[in-house]
Amino acid sequence: MSEQMGPVGLPVVEVTHTFQFSAAHRMHSERFSPEENARIYGRCNNPSGHGHTYRLQVTIRGPVAPESGTIEERARLDALVQDWILERFDRADLNRLIPPCYGPTSTTEALALCLWEILDDLLPSGRLWRLRVEETPNNFIELNRTEMDRSAGAGLRPPMERGQKASEG
Amino acid sequence: MIHLTKRMEFCAAHAYANPAWTEAENRRVFGKCGNLHGHNYVLEVTIKGEMSPDTGMVMNLSALKALIAEVVMDQFDHKHLNKDVPYFQDKLPTPEHLAVVIWELLEPRLETCQGVRLHRIRLHEDGSVFVDYYGERSADV
Numbered sequence: 001m002s003e004q005m006g007p008v009g010l011p012v013v014e015v016t017h018t019f020q021f022s023a024a025h026r027m028h029s030e031r032f033s034p035e036e037n038a039r040i041y042g043r044c045n046n047p048s049g050h051g052h053t054y055r056l057q058v059t060i061r062g063p064v065a066p067e068s069g070t071i072e073e074r075a076r077l078d079a080l081v082q083d084w085i086l087e088r089f090d091r092a093d094l095n096r097l098i099p100p101c102y103g104p105t106s107t108t109e110a111l112a113l114c115l116w117e118i119l120d121d122l123l124p125s126g127r128l129w130r131l132r133v134e135e136t137p138n139n140f141i142e143l144n145r146t147e148m149d150r151s152a153g154a155g156l157r158p159p160m161e162r163g164q165k166a167s168e169g
Numbered sequence: 170m171i172h173l174t175k176r177m178e179f180c181a182a183h184a185y186a187n188p189a190w191t192e193a194e195n196r197r198v199f200g201k202c203g204n205l206h207g208h209n210y211v212l213e214v215t216i217k218g219e220m221s222p223d224t225g226m227v228m229n230l231s232a233l234k235a236l237i238a239e240v241v242m243d244q245f246d247h248k249h250l251n252k253d254v255p256y257f258q259d260k261l262p263t264p265e266h267l268a269v270v271i272w273e274l275l276e277p278r279l280e281t282c283q284g285v286r287l288h289r290i291r292l293h294e295d296g297s298v299f300v301d302y303y304g305e306r307s308a309d310v
Contacts, residue, residue: 008306008308009306009307009308010306010307011269011302011306011307012305013265013269013300013302014300014301014302015264015265015298015299015300016298016299016301059301063307064263064269067187068187068261068263069185069260069261069263069265069266070263070265071265075198
């Protein structure tokens with residue numbers, strides 16, 4: 001186990017922390033007529049809105065520092081998520097919180113892209129590794145570093161204008 | 170290639186303290202985790218291999234269970250990780266280090282099982298934190 005005969009380099013691990021927040025939303029895209037919205041989004045288009053207890057899993061990846069036994073940013077991960085996500089998204093209306101640059105309405109896809117950008121901005125480059133956003137235990141979205149970098153590189157995900165970013169809202 | 174996972178639980182105590190640091194420094198970095206406390210750890214061992222055409226199995230789960238029991242459970246379950254487990258004499262018993270130690274214990278034993286390789290160690294410390302280790306090491310030390 002010790003360094004003298006062990007493998008070279010520090011072990012690289014992935015650490016996942018789980019959070020939850022409760023929020024309201026309504027699926028409605030301005031790109032469609034009211035009838036089309038009703039057809040596409042069904043019950044989720046209810047004009048009064050509805051809500052979910054969202055479950056969020058944040059995975060960071062990096063070398064384990066021998067003196068702390070952990071990835072450098074893990075100690076402040078809970079506080080980052082608390083200050084930048086839970087404080088704003090818990091007991092809130094997602095339709096007011098997700099800027100249009102992330103999607104036409106408050107789908108879990110748009111929410112996940114928005115949360116990815118917030119955390120990716122706060123953490124050192126490449127540290128955020130995976131994000132899982134569960135709208136319900138039966139429906140969830142996963143984003144990962146490899147695919148997010150690939151879609152950004154292919155121009156599928158244009159870099160956000162600074163003023164638009166949810167992380168600065 | 171098929172991935173097969175065996176899930177097992179163990180309960181153990183630990184406390185975080187870096188002996189090179191002052192008490193105040195330890196308190197600042199580790200907070201309440203500096204107090205002796207414990208967890209119900211959930212270990213998921215994932216192996217990969219091809220299905221045997223004779224048995225229909227990647228590996229016999231009872232053999233895998235016996236191996237994990239011998240290599241991990243007997244040493245870790247209902248123990249004080251800092252005191253009773255030799256790997257943590259000079260290493261903090263964080264879930265990250267636990268996952269790496271468990272990988273290093275299991276991987277050579279699984280190498281002797283034909284056609285099977287260790288894929289991932291996932292260790293849940295509680296319901297909200299888990300660590301994944303795939304045997305990877307950084308080049309920059």
